[in-house]
Amino acid sequence: MIANLNKWFQTMQISWTTLMAYRLNFALLVLGPALVFYFVKVSLWQTLYIDDTTVLQGFNLKEMLHYQSWSLVIVLLAQSSNGVNLSEDIRLGRISKYMVYPFNFWEFHTASFLSFQSLQFFIAGICLALLLFLDVLIIENLNYFFIGVLYSLLVGLFWFSVQYFTGLMAFWLDETWTMRAVFQIIVNFLSGAVIPLPFFPEWAQKVLVYTPFPSLTYTPIRIFMGDLSGLYQGLLTLFISMLFMIVINTLVWKKGVRLFSAAGM
Amino acid sequence: MIKTQQLVKNFVSYKKKPGIMGSIESLWKREAVTKNAVERFDLEIPSGQIVGLLGPNGAGKTTLMKMFTGIIVPSSGEVEVLGHKPFDRDKDFRRKIALVMGQKSQLWWDIPAMDSLHLIKAYYEISDADFKERVELMAELLNVEELLHIHVRRLSLGERMKLELMASLLHKPEILFLDEPTIGLDLIAQDAIRDFIKSYHAKYKPTVILTSHYMQDVQALCSRLVLIMGGKKSFDGPIGEFERLLGSDKIVSFNFSSEPSRDFFNAFQPKWSDNGLQVEIAISKEELCPFCAKVLEQFEVSDFQTEKLPIERIMKELMMRPELLNDR
Incomplete structure (x- = not known):
């Protein structure tokens, strides 16, 4: 058990060292897309609100900006870019070394994800502090805030399971980034990361309740904003979705690895 | 330690015609090509x-x-x-x-x-x-x-x-x-x-x-x-x-200071350099020493050497003419 933990810890250390070798690249990778996306959304909503007294679907401008800022914090806490490395490992044949070492491919990538996530957590903390300092955000309730952080980390695990799946697609596809990008856009839209769910037509809201999408952004934002009503349903949805992804990933790995030809090596 | 029996590995790849039309066609019609990378391989190590x-x-x-x-x-x-x-x-x-x-x-x-x-x-x-x-x-x-x-x-x-x-x-x-x-x-x-x-x-x-x-x-x-x-x-x-796969003859090469008589070497499949100052012959192990002594005695030899890596020559010949293996 201790030896096994040591393997995980050493892998995380290697991953930290590698990420730190390219500090600027790492910071840009984590912050770049999230910040650009955030500023686009903020500009969009500021244009839509005529003045401070306008209320749209129960949100005034200040609340909407809070909503979008919490969305940024969740993205920083939960969405890692580990899937890129994973598909490249398969596409470039680096996967062979994990097949020979007595430490599995999924173990290596999960440990790498955890180290990436921990550094990302640190960056998210700095961004949050900055947003609080600039009065763009306020923490309504400290307990809810910690629940929100823990919930977001769980969302991060779900995202990892999805990225693992898209990464494994490299057994079949030469390029997987389009698949990841399309999936990300769909999820961003349906999870309420761009438009809060109350803005959706009623029928769409009813349908979305039965999908994991709202649990990925809308539910944690509500928790951060002081509403715990969706917590249990969100947790249940996340656990079921992750279980589903684990089963799918296991099956996809078994099938994919049989097709693997390690060509050109 | 390592044992294989009738081990086979086939790889399937797909042919694609060149150009944009080929790419479009490959969306619905691909010709599969199967390559037998390893065929009925038996090995024990x-x-x-x-x-x-x-x-x-x-x-x-x-x-x-x-x-x-x-x-x-x-x-x-x-x-x-x-x-x-x-x-x-x-x-x-x-x-x-x-x-x-x-x-x-x-x-x-x-x-x-x-x-x-x-x-x-x-x-x-x-x-x-x-x-x-x-x-x-x-x-x-x-x-x-x-x-x-x-x-x-x-x-x-x-x-x-x-x-x-x-x-x-x-x-x-x-x-x-x-x-x-x-x-x-x-x-x-x-x-x-x-x-x-x-x-x-x-x-x-x-x-x-x-x-x-x-x-x-x-x-x-x-x-x-x-x-x-x-x-x-x-x-x-x-x-x-x-x-010894392609015969047990040794390959010897001689360098001469002046051009020797070529007839002397004809029995050993000689390969001459363009200037006639270097020859490579194939000779049996038994004949090697007496023949070399004769050459050294009769001609002005500046250098001579026996083949260092016979397997390299054999590999080269087998790669160029794999049918030689069937003749064994």
Whole structure:
């Protein structure tokens, strides 16, 4: 058990060292897309609100900006870019070394994800502090805030399971980034990361309740904003979705690895 | 130790016509092409041997290695390595083997080799004392003490390959798979790698399976050769037997200060240089000494030498004319 933990810890250390070798690249990778996306959304909503007294679907401008800022914090806490490395490992044949070492491919990538996530957590903390300092955000309730952080980390695990799946697609596809990008856009839209769910037509809201999408952004934002009503349903949805992804990933790995030809090596 | 029976590996790829129309057509119609990379391959390798897998590019050597290490799954047939089915890839099996690929780095590119070695130490659960002892011993043998703390991406190919070897042997594998370990290395680095493998084998007696296009590697290390042509086993036996595969004649070349009489050499399939000052002949072992003495006595010989690497010539001839194997 201790030896096994040591393997995980050493892998995380290697991953930290590698990420730190390219500090600027790492910071840009984590912050770049999230910040650009955030500023686009903020500009969009500021244009839509005529003045401070306008209320749209129960949100005034200040609340909407809070909503979008919490969305940024969740993205920083939960969405890692580990899937890129994973598909490249398969596409470039680096996967062979994990097949020979007595430490599995999924173990290596999960440990790498955890180290990436921990550094990302640190960056998210700095961004949050900055947003609080600039009065763009306020923490309504400290307990809810910690629940929100823990919930977001769980969302991060779900995202990892999805990225693992898209990464494994490299057994079949030469390029997987389009698949990841399309999936990300769909999820961003349906999870309420761009438009809060109350803005959706009623029928769409009813349908979305039965999908994991709202649990990925809308539910944690509500928790951060002081509403715990969706917590249990969100947790249940996340656990079921992750279980589903684990089963799918296991099956996809078994099938994919049989097709693997390690060509050109 | 390693046993295969009727081992087969087929690869399926798809043909695509050139140009944009070809790309569009390939969306709904693709012609599958099946390549038999390894065909009904039987092999048995006992423990402790150093076996060279020889063959031209695409013959199936690396495919065999990948099946032995569990990286790819056989299409049919049986393969057993150290009592395990490699493709099950159980961790117990993986602890007993090591693979070094000359064209692929096993070490982590962006960190010093020592960090990679520490990670490998954890993966193979090597004790601190064993780790220290093995690192010191191998670093000294390979003369890489100074390189351990330099980022791998900054090392030369030869330096990196020495560290790759070191990393793969850290857990004292029972079988070491070496896939072109000296590819692209300069002569000094090639020698260093060969000497290291030789002394490591003498000390720890692991089974070594080697593929290489450099016959010096094979000559220096292997006691047994397996020749693969078109996925099939064409030869399996001691290196001495391989050297005699196309006859037991020795190849001797003479350099002369002045042009000798050509008739004197006609019985030995002579190959003359353009200026007529150099000749290469094929001669039986029995005739070699008396004939050389006569040549030295009768002509002005400035230099002469017997062939150093007969297996290189044999490989070359077999690659150009594989039908020679059928004539045996």
